[in-house]
Structure formats: structure tokens, C-alpha cells
Amino acid sequence: MAVPVSSPAHPDIAPIVAITGLDKTYASGRQALKRIDLEIRRGEIFALLGPNGAGKTTLINIVCGIVRPSAGTVLADGHDVIRDYRAARAKIGLVPQELSTDAFETVWATLRFSRGLFGKAPDPAHLERVLRELSLWDRKDAKILTLSGGMKRRVLIAKALAHEPTILFLDEPTAGVDVELRHDMWQMVRRLRDSGVTIILTTHYIEEAEEMADRVGVIRSGELILVEDKATLMRKLGRKQLTLSLRTPLPRVPDALAGYPLELSTDGATLVYTFDARSGQGDLAALLRRLAEHGIDFHDLHTQESSLEDIFVSLVRAGA
Amino acid sequence: MSGPLLNLPAIRAIYRFEMARTFRTLAESILSPVLTTSLYFIVFGAAIGSRMGEVGGVGYGAFIIPGLVMLSLLNESISNAAFGIFMPKWSGTIYELLSAPVSFVEIVLGYVGAAATKSVLLGVLILATARVFVPYEIAHPVWMVCFLALTSVTFSLFGFIIGLWADDFQKLQIVPLMVITPLTFLGGAFYSINMLPPPWQTITLFNPVVYLVSAFRWSFYGIADVNVVVSAGMTLAFLALCLGVVWWIFRSGYRLRT
CATH class of the missing domain: 3.30.70 (Alpha-Beta Plaits)
Incomplete structure (x- = not known):
């Protein structure tokens, strides 16, 4: 039987995200990222760890097209995120840190909007699958403002998955989420990985990285100071x-x-x-x-x- | 560059989203401008207008109709389009737009298209309401529709720019309130500029609204303060200017991408 190409155990295949020499200096003069080189393997769960303000969100936002890099290149599944942004962004789903939602929209309408925005033809069956997976199906006609914080977080995840991305960024997915929900979230992330989605998450809950990640990167003051298999890291430094x-x-x-x-x-x-x-x-x-x-x-x-x-x-x- | 040149589903998604917002807020977005305009007709058209003479061979009540439509059209186009793009910035949902495979073309077509559609609907509604109060004829209906659409698009685009520029609610309101309202009131909605003293006739030509109102009124009654071709040219020039500004904003990332 062929080895699935999505296996994180086979790092030799082309990376799904390749970041080279990435620099970001904001207009204020603050240097948020310093020469970041990073490759994300197809099908892995990669955890980006770092204290607040280390540059985690800046890094994610550059890959997703929200922040412009000062220097360096980013390839998402082989597409340059600036020159070939349409192809690159179509592959990427982003769950932001803030619970930013269209309060007056229904769950179903906001999902349909997200799918269209990313250039996909309507597919109610796919949206239903996503909502069921996230236990939101029975709330599909609810206005978002009537949902709890945890549900809003799941709506954001559903929106990010509406266009069937192959790369999913989760920026602090469990910030402010209670313990039970956090474990549900972890399970859901694992199922997503099993379905072939590459997941990059930022967190400052070390427990989260330890629980889920295949590899860990540590970012500090805009510098990527370490990238390692989690197991190796634990063995080496443990x-x-x-x-x-x-x-x-x-x-x-x-x-x-x-x-x-x-x-x-x-x-x-x-x-x-x-x-x-x-x-x-x-x-x-x-x-x-x-x-x-x-x-x-x-x-x-x-x-x-x-x-x-x-x-x-x-x-x-x-x-x- | 791979993939389609234009993300049509995205334009549709934004357009539908914006139109849904319009119908969700039907009272503010459609009914209130119609009500306001009706009040103008009652006061200026019926009450005061009956005591006023004709202007250029047209009864005063009928004379002010094109100007009143323009007044609402300008205000509503600007505030709708401005609000449409300001809200995602304010609530943070803009992240999705910025991370989507769309260029400024899709974003503008979606947002400005929806705002302009709404303005055209509004214009038609106001004209229908006006018919209740004052009888009027439309001499050049095709041109009337063209000017209605052109003005709606141009000022929705202008509103879109204001929405991009504004970073708080005050800035969102200030341009319509402080610039557009005075310009429309002084733009010949309620009078012909021939009724002004000579120096003011010249000064008023610097007011872009004069051209809009004049051209629009010409499509109704065949009378104009300014040559129709000049008016159309000025409006198109303003449209081009707005398009240029929007293009620059998205290219430079101004107020959108850091």
C-alpha cells in the first residue's frame, strides 16, 4: 500500500508553505519579524509558540495577505502569496484571533458569503458537513449575535473551512475557551488534519502545542529561534x-x-x-x-x- | 498568474451581502429618504410652490423634482457605500476580505454595485412618490435613467472612498454633512442659477452638484443651466477621479493593509 503523501513522517516532499527571508518592519519603525525562514510540511500540525507580541500574528497575516512583508517570499502550495495571490489565497483558510463576526447575519448566510468570496460555486452539502462537524447545524438559521463566544469561534472556523482550504491557520484558537470546549476543539483539529488539511496554529498555551503539534516553532522578538519535531524537542531538551x-x-x-x-x-x-x-x-x-x-x-x-x-x-x- | 481573471462568485457574494443589509434595514435605507423627500414636496412644492412663478416655463413644484432626487441620491449613495465598507473595518470582519482571492476590482464592483443599485431604486421610488404630489413629464427618459445611474455609481464610489478613509464614526459623517449637504443646497436644486446675481453665477460653476442637477433636470424638461454635454463630461471626470483614488488606495494598501 502506498504511503499517504500527507504523512508528516515524510518531510522530503515539497513543503506546503515555504517562507524565505521574511522581514517585516511596520511604518512605526517596529521590526516585527527578522529574516524568518520556515517550511511547513504537507499534512502536519505545526504550532507556533511565543509570548505576546513576538510576531506570531504578523507572520500569519503576511501569509494570508493581510499584512505586506517588507522583504522575503512566501509560497503557499507553490504559489507566491503576492504575485500569484489569487491561487495562493484560495488554498488558505484563516481563523483570526479576534471574534470578528457579522452580528446580524445568520450562520448559514455568513458561510455562504465566505465560500463565494473565495471564488467557489455554492455547495450547500459541503457547508452542511462543515456545520455538522462543528456542532452548529441546528443553529444555522440563528443570527450570529445570539450565539455564545465558543459558538462564534466555531462559526469563524466554519467560515474558514467553507471554501475547502488545504492550509488552515488558527490564530490562538482556544484563547478564552473553556476546558471542555478546548478538548473538543483539539479533536476537531485532529480530524481536520486526518482529512488532509495542513494546520498551523499559534498559541501561548504550551499544553495545546504539546497535545496536538507534530512540530513546534518558537518565535521570540520576531526571530524564529527554534523549529523542531515536538518529540525530538522533548527528547533533546527534556x-x-x-x-x-x-x-x-x-x-x-x-x-x-x-x-x-x-x-x-x-x-x-x-x-x-x-x-x-x-x-x-x-x-x-x-x-x-x-x-x-x-x-x-x-x-x-x-x-x-x-x-x-x-x-x-x-x-x-x-x-x- | 493562474486562475480566473475575475472572481465572479466573490462579486456576487459581496453584492448579495450588501443588498441583504439594505433589506434588513429597510426603514432607514429606503423609507426614511422617501419620507424626507415627501416632506420637501409638501413644503416647497405644494405650500410655497403654489405662490411662486414658473422657472423656465416649468411650475415650481415640478422644477424642484430633479434637484430633490439628486439631493437624496447623493446623500444616500455616499452614506450607503461609506457605511458598507466602514463596518467591516470597524467590526474587524475586513480580515476575510483582505485574505480572500479578490482584487480591488471585485471589492469595488460588489460594494459600489450594491450601493448604486440601492440608490437607483431609491431614485425611482422618490420619482414615483413625487408623482403623487406634482404632475410632471420626462422629456428624455433614456437620458434620465443614464444620469440617474451615472450619479448613483459616481457618488457610491465617492462614498466608498470616504468609508475607506474614515477610521471613526465622526469622519464617516463629516463629509456628507459638512461638504455634500451645503453643495447640494447651493447646487441649484431649488433654484435656477440664472436667478443668482452675476458674480455668484460664476462662483457656483465650481460646485460639481450644479452640473448633476442641471443635466438631470434637462432630461426631464429640456431646460438646463449648463450645457448637458459639459455636465455629463464633468460627472464622468469625477467618476474617473474616484476610480483612480480607489485604485491607488488598494495598490498602496492605505488604511487597509499595514
């Missing part, structure tokens, strides 16, 4: 800690154990061993044996793995 609660407090770490990166709490009752996740459990067993040899006993132990959040915080701090 550190584990073994914490031992000692039966008898130690005055200091015994000399015989000086080769291990051990830290003793000030009261001498807790010993913390920090190790690289890649080095596996072999080291750990050796350490425990060495401790036993030196008569160091403990009544409790636990290990802790750093999350993407810790990694992110340390990355963003490092350059601050």
Missing part, C-alpha cells in the same frame, strides 16, 4: 529529575558520588539527581546501586520529566 527523600539526612554529597550531578537540599534530607532523558534508565540503576553501596537509604522517590512548557520558558528566558 530533562528528567529523580528526587530521593533520604531516611537519614546527609551533611554533604559523599565524595564517592562526585561524578554524578547530584544536589542536596539545605536540610540534607532530599537528594536530587538531574539527568538527560536520552541517557535512559541504565544510569539510574547504577546510581541507586552506588547509593546502596554507600549505605544511603531513602523512603521515597519520584521522577519528573520537564514539559514543553519548561523548555519553552527556558528558551524564551535564555534570550531575554
Whole structure:
């Protein structure tokens, strides 16, 4: 059986979004993006992480045609977003961060409008599928102003999907969305990916990236400081800690154990061993044996793995 | 460049959206101008007009009809088109328009087309209302329709520019209120410019509305303050100017794209 071309495991095929040397300096003189190079793989979920004001939305808005770049090129499915904007934009759906809707329109009318605007012939069956998928079908004749915030967010997603885009940008899709709805949203995003849509989302909920993304990019002060497979990133930067609660407090770490990166709490009752996740459990067993040899006993132990959040915080701090 | 040269479904979508807005707000957008104009006819046409002599061989009540239609047409074209494009900017829904595969051609055809359609409808409604109060004839009906359409398109385009330029509600109102209303009142809607003292006859020729009213009145009664060809030329020139400005706005991204 042929391997589906949308598999994120096959990065060698042409990227669906190719960003090269992208610069943006606003009229105010503020440089929002600095020489961004980024390739998004076909069929992946890519999470763009970064603190507020880092340039996430500017980057998305340039790809979607809302903001003009100062320099650099962006190709969406092979089409230059400026020279060949019609073909490029037809491929892209955008869900903005703000809940901007036509309050007096009905859900159905606003979807039909979106589809037409993107140059597609009417297709009520497709719009029905989209609305059902987003649990909005029973509200299709409701005016948007009567909907809750979470529903409005889904209307925006439905609008973005009305013209069957192959690339979907979700700018902070779960900002201000309650926990339950957030999980629904994640599931929906996964289903979209499974249907072949490439998804690029920005978020400052690290949990979201950790939960969903295939790859993660971290942007800080307009610079893309890291792009990595999420798993690789966690493996590479993820550190584990073994914490031992000692039966008898130690005055200091015994000399015989000086080769291990051990830290003793000030009261001498807790010993913390920090190790690289890649080095596996072999080291750990050796350490425990060495401790036993030196008569160091403990009544409790636990290990802790750093999350993407810790990694992110340390990355963003490092350059601050 | 691949794909079709013009995104027809987009023009249709914008046009339908705008027309839906018109019919949703029927009271403000159609009924209130009709009511206002009816009041003018009652006051100027019936009450005062009966005591006034003919102007250029036409009864005063009938004389003011073309001018009154122009008055409403100008105001409504400008405010409809301005509001149509200002609202998405104000509410933030403009993001969709800016990220859609459309050029300024589709956007202008959709928004200005809808605003102009509405103005033409309004003009026809006002003329029908006027018939209730004053009998009148239309000497050149084809030209009358042409001038009606040309004025509607031109001033919808002008309103569209105001809507693009305005970044708050005050700016949206200020041009119609401070510029257009005085110009229309001084544009010969209620008088023939021959009735003015000589220096004012010359000064008034700098008022573009004079040409619109004059040409429109000519299509009704065959009388004109200014040569009809000059009037049509001036209106077309203003249309071209507005088109140029809109083209420049979209090309430069002014007030739309940062």
C-alpha cells in the first residue's frame, strides 16, 4: 500500500508553505519579524509558540495577505502569496484571533458569503458537513449575535473551512475557551488534519502545542529561534529529575558520588539527581546501586520529566 | 498568474451581502429618504410652490423634482457605500476580505454595485412618490435613467472612498454633512442659477452638484443651466477621479493593509 503523501513522517516532499527571508518592519519603525525562514510540511500540525507580541500574528497575516512583508517570499502550495495571490489565497483558510463576526447575519448566510468570496460555486452539502462537524447545524438559521463566544469561534472556523482550504491557520484558537470546549476543539483539529488539511496554529498555551503539534516553532522578538519535531524537542531538551527523600539526612554529597550531578537540599534530607532523558534508565540503576553501596537509604522517590512548557520558558528566558 | 481573471462568485457574494443589509434595514435605507423627500414636496412644492412663478416655463413644484432626487441620491449613495465598507473595518470582519482571492476590482464592483443599485431604486421610488404630489413629464427618459445611474455609481464610489478613509464614526459623517449637504443646497436644486446675481453665477460653476442637477433636470424638461454635454463630461471626470483614488488606495494598501 502506498504511503499517504500527507504523512508528516515524510518531510522530503515539497513543503506546503515555504517562507524565505521574511522581514517585516511596520511604518512605526517596529521590526516585527527578522529574516524568518520556515517550511511547513504537507499534512502536519505545526504550532507556533511565543509570548505576546513576538510576531506570531504578523507572520500569519503576511501569509494570508493581510499584512505586506517588507522583504522575503512566501509560497503557499507553490504559489507566491503576492504575485500569484489569487491561487495562493484560495488554498488558505484563516481563523483570526479576534471574534470578528457579522452580528446580524445568520450562520448559514455568513458561510455562504465566505465560500463565494473565495471564488467557489455554492455547495450547500459541503457547508452542511462543515456545520455538522462543528456542532452548529441546528443553529444555522440563528443570527450570529445570539450565539455564545465558543459558538462564534466555531462559526469563524466554519467560515474558514467553507471554501475547502488545504492550509488552515488558527490564530490562538482556544484563547478564552473553556476546558471542555478546548478538548473538543483539539479533536476537531485532529480530524481536520486526518482529512488532509495542513494546520498551523499559534498559541501561548504550551499544553495545546504539546497535545496536538507534530512540530513546534518558537518565535521570540520576531526571530524564529527554534523549529523542531515536538518529540525530538522533548527528547533533546527534556530533562528528567529523580528526587530521593533520604531516611537519614546527609551533611554533604559523599565524595564517592562526585561524578554524578547530584544536589542536596539545605536540610540534607532530599537528594536530587538531574539527568538527560536520552541517557535512559541504565544510569539510574547504577546510581541507586552506588547509593546502596554507600549505605544511603531513602523512603521515597519520584521522577519528573520537564514539559514543553519548561523548555519553552527556558528558551524564551535564555534570550531575554 | 493562474486562475480566473475575475472572481465572479466573490462579486456576487459581496453584492448579495450588501443588498441583504439594505433589506434588513429597510426603514432607514429606503423609507426614511422617501419620507424626507415627501416632506420637501409638501413644503416647497405644494405650500410655497403654489405662490411662486414658473422657472423656465416649468411650475415650481415640478422644477424642484430633479434637484430633490439628486439631493437624496447623493446623500444616500455616499452614506450607503461609506457605511458598507466602514463596518467591516470597524467590526474587524475586513480580515476575510483582505485574505480572500479578490482584487480591488471585485471589492469595488460588489460594494459600489450594491450601493448604486440601492440608490437607483431609491431614485425611482422618490420619482414615483413625487408623482403623487406634482404632475410632471420626462422629456428624455433614456437620458434620465443614464444620469440617474451615472450619479448613483459616481457618488457610491465617492462614498466608498470616504468609508475607506474614515477610521471613526465622526469622519464617516463629516463629509456628507459638512461638504455634500451645503453643495447640494447651493447646487441649484431649488433654484435656477440664472436667478443668482452675476458674480455668484460664476462662483457656483465650481460646485460639481450644479452640473448633476442641471443635466438631470434637462432630461426631464429640456431646460438646463449648463450645457448637458459639459455636465455629463464633468460627472464622468469625477467618476474617473474616484476610480483612480480607489485604485491607488488598494495598490498602496492605505488604511487597509499595514
